[in-house]
Amino acid sequence: MSDLTEKDYACLLVNFGGPRNLEEIESFLQELLCDQDVIRTNLPPLIHKIIFSRVAKKRALKIREDYEQIGSKSPIFEDTEAIAAMLQESLHIEVIPFHRYLKGTHSHFFSKVNSLSQKELRILPLFPQFSYATTGSIARFFLSRFCGKILQKMLWIKSYPSQTNYIDSMQRVLRDFLLEKGLSEEETILLFSAHGIPQKFVCTGDIYQKECELSFEKIRKFFPKAQHLLSYQSKFGKGLWLTPSTEDMCKTLVPNTKKRKNVVLVPLSFTSDHIETLFEIEKLYLPLLQERNFLAFRCPALNRETHWIDAMGKILSDPSLFATTQMLIRHKEYKLGCKNCCKNSCLCKG
Incomplete structure (x- = not known):
């Protein structure tokens, strides 16, 4: 899939999201901590969810004061929405933001994606360095939520840790x-x-x-x-x-x-x-x-800097960064190294 015109692809701008007010801290943390790509346990999903929902409830109370000191919300939601709008205006393409751990935003997102007519969906994570706990987690989430017809359209920007822009x-x-x-x-x-x-x-x-x-x-x-x-x-x-x-x-x-x-x-x-x-x-x-x-x-993060918006446009057009959804997902049964050849020296001690 290359040499597409402007109207042949849309961009999905994906991020974690963040609580938009103090009352949303608990639900945000629950979604985050119940993600078994982030908190890896050998527990059945239901048991994991029960345990870490309780952890989220306690932690929400603990960090409420922290959020109060930064304006009683996370700026990530507003920043991601603003960046999507700026990128859309710059590139003249449809750009849809996704907030992984803000469950209340998902139905609108899925509805918009399913209605797109573009031949290709380029997914740009706001995580420059790849991890199975960030971009990989979102890839697994999409794999479980979208039909094959939509998944076949998806090309991910896997990561861009050394990309020039x-x-x-x-x-x-x-x-x-x-x-x-x-x-x-x-x-x-x-x-x-x-x-x-x-x-x-x-x-x-x-x-x-x-x-x-x-x-x-x-x-x-x-x-x-x-x-x-x-x-x-x-x-x-x-x-x-x-x-x-x-x-x-x-x-x-x-x-x-x-x-x-x-x-x-x-x-x-x-x-x-x-x-x-x-x-x-x-x-x-x-x-x-x-x-x-x-x-x-x-030092501030990149946030909404115009040169960062321009850089994202260049990143989206770099085919060397493309990957399919399946390439980004951790296979839970796959184990490497530390329990075999290097079990005596591995830092994580198996």
């Missing part, structure tokens, strides 16, 4: 931020923080860590005089997650009295600001650095 947008946001704050590279540590995943996901074939490292290496080259670090945040539950953690990094960084007095936390795997950046980075991690006598800053 994405990298350029990332470095532009960071460079503009450094200029705005008057920060020189020579005096600055750039701490790139990506969302973490369990180490066991990586040990069973998830490429997310490699793609985060690839993005990190590409972006850092634009700032050769700065110091660069990569860490992972937002651990949930027990077990080993990707390391180093952003929290530990912020607790152990030591100021260099001669040079490095600034730390800029750069959201690597987040294209929109939300609870993990506006609260976790801003309210939890920056104070840890300030206690260690750093001048600490949070």
Whole structure:
């Protein structure tokens, strides 16, 4: 499927969504935690749902105050809707946003997709780095909800961790931020923080860590005089997650009295600001650095930057990034490595 005219394809812009008000926190968390691509257990789906619905209820009460500190909602829903409208205006194609964990938005989405006449549906996840827990989860969800006729139209942008236009947008946001704050590279540590995943996901074939490292290496080259670090945040539950953690990094960084007095936390795997950046980075991690006598800053995510909208248009037109739905889905029975040849050295300990 190539050389299509403007009207021959539509775009599905997919994201997690986020609570639009305080009352929606619990239902959002329930949908998220009951997704067995995100929280992997060996429990039957019904038992998993019962247990993690209770967890969601408790956690919603716990983080309600966090959301109150960032405006009593997540900006992701509004940002995704706005980006879809901007992309539609820019490319002159139909762009339909999808919010994976906002169940109340699904019926309208499915109705619109099923009514499309375009020959091809190009799916653009707002996750630059692929994981079975993000893009893979949405692919499985679509496979279980759409008929074969619709699925055959779908071409996914699997990921774009090193795609030129994405990298350029990332470095532009960071460079503009450094200029705005008057920060020189020579005096600055750039701490790139990506969302973490369990180490066991990586040990069973998830490429997310490699793609985060690839993005990190590409972006850092634009700032050769700065110091660069990569860490992972937002651990949930027990077990080993990707390391180093952003929290530990912020607790152990030591100021260099001669040079490095600034730390800029750069959201690597987040294209929109939300609870993990506006609260976790801003309210939890920056104070840890300030206690260690750093001048600490949070760089904004890509959000609605016009150059990011332009970059997405280029990404949608890059056939080297295309994949089919079935190629993105984790086979639950598939096990790799850590219980066999490397069971004694695997970080996740089987």
